[in-house]
Amino acid sequence: MLRGIIPLCLVLSSCQAPPVPPEVERVKTQEHELWRAGAPIYAQQDYARYLEVLGAARDKLNREKARLRWFRDYEKIRADFLVVLNQGEIILETVRNEKQTQSLDYSQRLSVLRGRIAKIKTVTESMNENGQIRRSLTQAEVASQEAGLLLKNEKYQELEPKLERIDLHLRGAQEALFGLLARYADEGQVDQWRKWAEDTVRESRRRGNTALVVKKLERTMTVFRSGRPAAIYEIGLGKYGLSDKLYAGDEATPEGRYKVIKKISGSRFGKALLIDYPNDVDRREYSQAKKKGLIPARAGIGGLIEIHGGGNDCLTNGCVAVRNEVIEDLFPTIPVGTPVTIVGCLESADRLLSSLGKT
Amino acid sequence: MKHFTKFLVLGIFAISLFTSCAKQPTEQIDAAKAAITAAQAEGADVYAPEDLKKLNDSMQAAMDEITTQSKKFFKKYGPAKEMLAKVQADADAVKASIPAKKEAAKNAAIQAQTDAKTALDEAKALLDKAPKGKGTKADIEAMKADLAGLETSFAEIQTAIDSQDFFGASGKAATIKEKAMAISDQVKAAMEKVKGKK
Numbered sequence: 001m002l003r004g005i006i007p008l009c010l011v012l013s014s015c016q017a018p019p020v021p022p023e024v025e026r027v028k029t030q031e032h033e034l035w036r037a038g039a040p041i042y043a044q045q046d047y048a049r050y051l052e053v054l055g056a057a058r059d060k061l062n063r064e065k066a067r068l069r070w071f072r073d074y075e076k077i078r079a080d081f082l083v084v085l086n087q088g089e090i091i092l093e094t095v096r097n098e099k100q101t102q103s104l105d106y107s108q109r110l111s112v113l114r115g116r117i118a119k120i121k122t123v124t125e126s127m128n129e130n131g132q133i134r135r136s137l138t139q140a141e142v143a144s145q146e147a148g149l150l151l152k153n154e155k156y157q158e159l160e161p162k163l164e165r166i167d168l169h170l171r172g173a174q175e176a177l178f179g180l181l182a183r184y185a186d187e188g189q190v191d192q193w194r195k196w197a198e199d200t201v202r203e204s205r206r207r208g209n210t211a212l213v214v215k216k217l218e219r220t221m222t223v224f225r226s227g228r229p230a231a232i233y234e235i236g237l238g239k240y241g242l243s244d245k246l247y248a249g250d251e252a253t254p255e256g257r258y259k260v261i262k263k264i265s266g267s268r269f270g271k272a273l274l275i276d277y278p279n280d281v282d283r284r285e286y287s288q289a290k291k292k293g294l295i296p297a298r299a300g301i302g303g304l305i306e307i308h309g310g311g312n313d314c315l316t317n318g319c320v321a322v323r324n325e326v327i328e329d330l331f332p333t334i335p336v337g338t339p340v341t342i343v344g345c346l347e348s349a350d351r352l353l354s355s356l357g358k359t
Numbered sequence: 360m361k362h363f364t365k366f367l368v369l370g371i372f373a374i375s376l377f378t379s380c381a382k383q384p385t386e387q388i389d390a391a392k393a394a395i396t397a398a399q400a401e402g403a404d405v406y407a408p409e410d411l412k413k414l415n416d417s418m419q420a421a422m423d424e425i426t427t428q429s430k431k432f433f434k435k436y437g438p439a440k441e442m443l444a445k446v447q448a449d450a451d452a453v454k455a456s457i458p459a460k461k462e463a464a465k466n467a468a469i470q471a472q473t474d475a476k477t478a479l480d481e482a483k484a485l486l487d488k489a490p491k492g493k494g495t496k497a498d499i500e501a502m503k504a505d506l507a508g509l510e511t512s513f514a515e516i517q518t519a520i521d522s523q524d525f526f527g528a529s530g531k532a533a534t535i536k537e538k539a540m541a542i543s544d545q546v547k548a549a550m551e552k553v554k555g556k557k
Contacts, residue, residue, distance in 0.1 A: 028416070035412055062423055128497050131504040138508025138538070144425075145534040236497060277517030315497045 016068030023081035024061060027054065030088040037089055041157060042098040046091045054084050102156040106163070110147050113166045117141060120173050120356060126219050128235035128315060129240050132176040147323040174357055180242060184349035186216055193343035196257055201227050210338050212307070214255060214320055216242055217345040221307070221320060221332070236314040236321035242344070245277065245318050246286060247295045248302030253318050253342065256281055258305075260338045263331065270309035270324050275340050277305040289358040307340065382434050383425060387443040393542045400471035403453055406460040417446045438548055452463050464525035471532035472516045478539035479513060482506055485546040502542050509535050509542070 031054065039047040057080040064077055084290040107281040117140050124137075183189050197213050204211035205227020214221045216237060223231045238251040245254035254277045262274040278286065278301045286301045302318070308317075309324035322330075322343070395414050403411040421442035483506060489499045506536045513535055519528035 001462070032416065034408075058423055062426040063430055065427040125501075125509070126497075128500065130501060134501055134504035135508035135511065138505045139512050142509070142512040142531065142534050142538065145537075146530050149530050165515060239500070284484065313497055 011292075015070055018074055020061070020065075021074050021078035021081060023085060024320075027057075027084050027088070030085060030092075034088055034091055034095070036156070037092060037095045038099065040094050041049055042095045042102075043091050046087075046094060050084070050087050050091055053087060057081055057084050060313045065187070073139055080280050089297050099154060099156070101156070103151065106156060106159050108148075109163055110144065110151065110166075111158075113140070113163065113170065114144055116170050116356075117144065117166075120170070120177060123352065123356065124173075124177060127180065127242060128237060129180060129242055133173045133180075136169045136173035136176065140166045140173065143169065143228055177356065178353055180232065181217075181349045181353060183244075184242075184344050185353055187348055190345060192349045193255070194346050196341050197343055197346055200224070200257065200339050201339075203339065204237045210334060212334070212338065212340045214253075214307075214340065214342040215345055216255070217349065219312070221322065231327050234312040236316060238308070238316050238318035241316070241318070244285075244344075245282070245302065245305070246289050247299040249299060249317075251317050253316075253320065254282060255276070255342050255344060258342065260307075260334060260336050260340060261337060263334070264306070265331075266273075267306065267308055269306075269321065269327075271327045272306040272308035273327075273334055273338075273340075274304065274306050277303060382436075383429060384443060384491065386438045387440055388422070388425070388446070388458040391421065391443045391450065394447045394454070398450045398454040398457070401454045401457040401512060402461055406457050407453050407462070410456075411448075414446060414453060415449050417442065417449065421446055461523075461525075464529075465520070465523075467546040468516075468520050468525040468528040470531065471529045471536070472520065475513060475532040476518065478536040478543070479506070479509060482509075482539045482546065484540040485543050485550075487514055489546060489550055499546065502549070506539070506542055509538055 031051075034050070039050075057077065060080055061074075061077050064072055064074060117137055120133065121137055124133045127133075131209060143162055147156055147159055147166065150156075150159050150162060198212050199287045200213055201224055204208075204224045208226045210230075211224045212221055213224065214235065219235050219237065221233045221235045222229050223233070238245075238253045240251045241253040243250070243252035245252040256277075258275040258277060258279060260273045261276045264272040264274060283301065286295070289295045290297075305319055307320045307322065307327070307330075308316075309327040310321045311323055312321060314321040362537060364501060395411075395418060398407075398414065403414075421439055424439040424442060425436065426547075428439060430434055486499065486503055512531065516528050516532050516535070519525075519531060
């Protein structure tokens with residue numbers, strides 16, 4: 001009997017167990033790759049199903065490993081793991097596509113927001129009273145830079161609140177801008193300004209004299225000679241230059257039809273043309289505002305509004321500033337009595353505000 | 360025949376002794392799992408996500424080994440126990456490494472916050488030196504507004520640090536520093552412009 005058993009044992013012991021299929025190790029690597037690529041985030045359900053199928057395949061593998069080595073057969077296991085591998089490849093592709101889609105989507109949205117920041121910045125750059133707007137824009141810019149970093153690091157799930165934050169700051173800037181330019185989008189007000197300018201130009205043409213038209217929103221001063229535009233200069237205004245001057249110290253630039261009443265050769269800002277602010281209309285508006293308590297009780301109506309040098313990037317107390325070379329050139333050609341009309345704008349700002357999102 | 364019966368009884372006794380002695384290492388399993396949970400609770404998913412993933416994978420491998428052995432006639436849990444012990448030791452090591460990583464991230468955030476503050480203060484000091492009142496360049500006023508915006512954003516760094524978002528805090532601080540330095544450069548240029556025109 002022993003003679004029969006011994007050879008059998010020798011034969012059995014010489015039989016090697018079949019190796020575990022290489023697909024098992026490949027799946028292990030793939031699963032790690034999927035996790036690293038972000039499958040739990042970008043293909044949540046598919047990845048959960050993948051893990052389920054992988055779990056079942058592993059169970060089968062464990063069962064097979066548990067069998068006596070002579071009876072192990074990994075062919076079915078190999079097939080199962082191949083299915084898992086194929087499934088993983090599809091998920092990996094899905095994850096890549098999803099990330100690419102999100103990257104593109106967030107890039108575009110961020111680009112639109114950055115475009116809005118740039119547009120508001122450009123529109124408000126020359127406005128002296130852009131403080132609130134710039135504060136909000138700066139906050140939007142900081143958030144936008146952070147969003148750019150998140151985008152670069154593929155942290156898409158953190159981008160949504162960041163973009164919302166940028167939008168919030170931008171809406172704050174827009175609201176401040178809409179408030180600032182409300183008068184400039186009021187058709188009735190713009191019509192009045194347009195009438196002043198047209199009357200001034202018509203008068204210049206009829207009398208053959210020189211007239212100056214200052215447009216505050218555009219920050220330009222046009223010199224008309226015999227009703228024809230002869231030159232356009234960039235100007236600087238008061239700290240609150242977009243507002244109509246009401247009283248002394250409000251740092252606003254007056255709006256109305258004025259005249260040069262004095263030529264000053266040696267002012268603090270070089271040569272200067274003094275205008276007749278306050279005129280009758282200004283006095284009336286001042287009294288009304290005072291009665292309504294809209295201005296400080298002790299505030300006077302102010303005066304000494306000039307067109308002077310100092311530079312078009314100059315911040316004035318309400319005067320109109322031009323470059324020194326400009327006032328040097330203009331000074332000899334502008335006689336006392338020259339009409340000076342100061343308006344907000346001649347084109348309603350409504351379209352501009354609509355382009356910035358005003359509804 | 361008598362001998363054969365004796366051998367049979369002895370054999371059955373020996374086999375049952377082998378199989379019954381090999382019990383699943385439940386205590387080691389629980390200990391390894393607890394160690395991973397503790398590492399995660401310490402913040403491994405934020406500060407050592409790759410290590411945490413490796414721990415979970417090693418745990419899975421150990422569990423597979425246990426499953427395999429549990430189905431065998433002659434159970435051998437020795438290798439699984441070794442695997443579990445390694446998982447536990449690795450998890451403990453990961454957990455122990457987290458406070459240092461967290462502290463480093465916190466220190467980096469605080470340093471970035473300090474740098475941003477320095478840049479802001481420098482810009483502020485320059486703006487304070489810039490000419491005031493009538494004749495001031497309009498762009499200097501605009502820069503003051505920009506700086507005010509940066510100061511508002513600066514306050515958010517502390518909020519991020521307080522909520523342990525150290526990476527977010529560092530990113531924000533770096534952005535603010537960069538912008539504050541840009542303002543300083545612009546102020547210097549604007550002041551030069553004023554000086555040049557005098």
